[in-house]
Amino acid sequence: MKKIFAILSLIALAFVGFFKGEAMATEKQTVIILLGPPGAGKGTHAVELSKKLHLPHISTGDILRENLRKQTPLGERAKTFMDVGKLVPDDLVIQMLLDRVSDTDCQKGYILDGFPRTLAQAKMLDEHLKNRGEVVTVNLSVSDDLLVERITGRLVCKKCGTPYHKVFSPPKKDSLCDRCQGELYHRDDDNEKVVKERLAVYRSQTEPLINYYKEKKGLFYEVLAAGNKSEIFENLLHTIQKSIK
Ligand code: ADP
Ligand code: ZN
Numbered sequence: 597m598k599k600i601f602a603i604l605s606l607i608a609l610a611f612v613g614f615f616k617g618e619a620m621a622t623e624k625q626t627v628i629i630l631l632g633p634p635g636a637g638k639g640t641h642a643v644e645l646s647k648k649l650h651l652p653h654i655s656t657g658d659i660l661r662e663n664l665r666k667q668t669p670l671g672e673r674a675k676t677f678m679d680v681g682k683l684v685p686d687d688l689v690i691q692m693l694l695d696r697v698s699d700t701d702c703q704k705g706y707i708l709d710g711f712p713r714t715l716a717q718a719k720m721l722d723e724h725l726k727n728r729g730e731v732v733t734v735n736l737s738v739s740d741d742l743l744v745e746r747i748t749g750r751l752v753c754k755k756c757g758t759p760y761h762k763v764f765s766p767p768k769k770d771s772l773c774d775r776c777q778g779e780l781y782h783r784d785d786d787n788e789k790v791v792k793e794r795l796a797v798y799r800s801q802t803e804p805l806i807n808y809y810k811e812k813k814g815l816f817y818e819v820l821a822a823g824n825k826s827e828i829f830e831n832l833l834h835t836i837q838k839s840i841k
Contacts, residue, residue, distance in 0.1 A: 624729035626651065626705035626840050629712070629721075631805060632736030633798045634791065635743035635750075636821050639759050641736070641829055642709040648833060652701050655709040656689055658757050659696060661783075678785055681793030683801060686716045693717075694724065705729065713802045718809075732839050733809045734832060736821035740795065747791045751780040765825060815839050 628645065630638040639655060646653035660678060663671030670692065674684045683689075693711055696702070712718040725731055738746075749762040751771070755778025760767050767773060771780045785794070809816045817835045821828050 623703055625703070625725070626729060627725060627731045628705070628707045628836060629731065629733040629809075630707065630709050630736060631733060631802070631809070632821065633738065633740075633743055633802075634794045635747040636736040636738050637746075637825070637828065638709045638736060639757065640825070641832055642707050643756075643758055644829055645707055645833065645836070649707070649836070651704065652706050653709060654693070654696055654702075654706050654711070655757065656693060656711040656713075657709075659692060660684060660689075679790075681785060681790040681797060683713055683797055686714055686720075689713075690717060690720050693721075697724075712805060715801075715804065715808060718805055722812075730815070730840055732815045732817070732836055734817045734819055734835060735806050735809075736819055736828075736832075738821045742822055743795065744788065744791055747786050747794075748788055750786050751782055753778040753780055755779070 626649075628649075628651070630642055632638050639657075642653045642655065645651075660671070660674045664675055664678070665671070670688060673688060677684045689711065697706060712721050746761060746764065749764070751760045751762065751767070752758070753760075753773035753776065756773060756776045758773055758775050760773075760780060767780060772778070773780060785791075817839070819828065819832050819835055
């Protein structure tokens with residue numbers, strides 16, 4: 597009798613385990629892709645979106661800079677490209693992204709900032725996301741002259757990554773983050789020469805992704821990203837919220 601009871605308990609446990617596993621594997625994800633040139637405000641808005649939507653903000657630029665600081669092998673390889681405004685090779689970035697999105701905090705979805713940046717990255721992401729849920733792509737559009745001005749005046753928090761601008765959105769206290777009191781710094785690649793190269797790279801390798809996503813007939817939106825920051829954010833949030841309901 598005892599034996600039968602033990603066997604039945606085991607079967608019941610196996611069932612529960614199986615269904616739990618299934619539920620986790622099939623949990624629908626919401627993935628938000630922010631497209632747009634450097635300086636369009638992807639990072640600024642992604643930080644806020646992350647709080648409102650309770651999804652992690654994944655910035656490939658931030659992950660790379662973290663690797664640079666820690667002098668990891670990936671960081672060492674990436675540095676030569678980042679310093680001159682070129683893209684880090686696809687194989688490195690793709691692996692790095694796949695690792696990051698397999699973390700448990702990404703189970704419900706995530707917000708991508710700075711990825712994909714090439715057609716190869718976009719195709720890999722499609723393959724990875726197949727049947728996993730909803731993908732919303734938003735392109736933040738801004739004119740070129742504004743971009744250079746925004747980037748060269750940019751300051752970023754060392755601790756939490758929040759971006760500021762010397763003129764357009766200065767911190768309350770000089771060189772300290774309003775949010776976490778972290779130290780603000782000027783990115784090495786945010787100088788005029790490298791910015792011009794980053795914009796050229798954007799035009800040739802990343803801008804074509806707009807048509808790629810338009811032609812896929814998924815959820816694709818354009819949000820004008822010049823003007824008042826909080827108005828742009830409300831517009832962006834509204835666009836996303838109405839599409840993922
Ligand atoms: P930006 O302000 O130009 O959007 P990021 O912080 O996103 O800057 O990226 C900084 C640099 O990191 C890029 O110029 C590039 O060298 C590298 N990088 C970031 N994301 C990618 C990516 N998806 N593919 C290749 N390189 C990347
Ligand atoms: Zn901060």
